[in-house]
Amino acid sequence: MPISDKDPINHRELARILGITAAAALRGGKFSAAQQRRIDRIVEDAKAREAKRAK
DSSP: OBSSSSOBOOHHHHHHHHHHHHHHHHTTSOOOHHHHHHHHHHHHHHHHHHHHHHO
16 A cells, blocks of 8 residues: 555555544444544655655
8 A cells, every 4th residue: 555656655554544444334434533643644654765765
């Protein structure tokens, strides 16, 4: 599951996102603000890794 063409999300990150999504599905399919922040943090970390590799 790539964030971009250059940096895929690793298995651990994918498992975390799937867990957050499953919890949201149990709550009616809507992400809470905390869940959305956690997903945003995962994406930001992946983008930071990509930027670091691009240097």
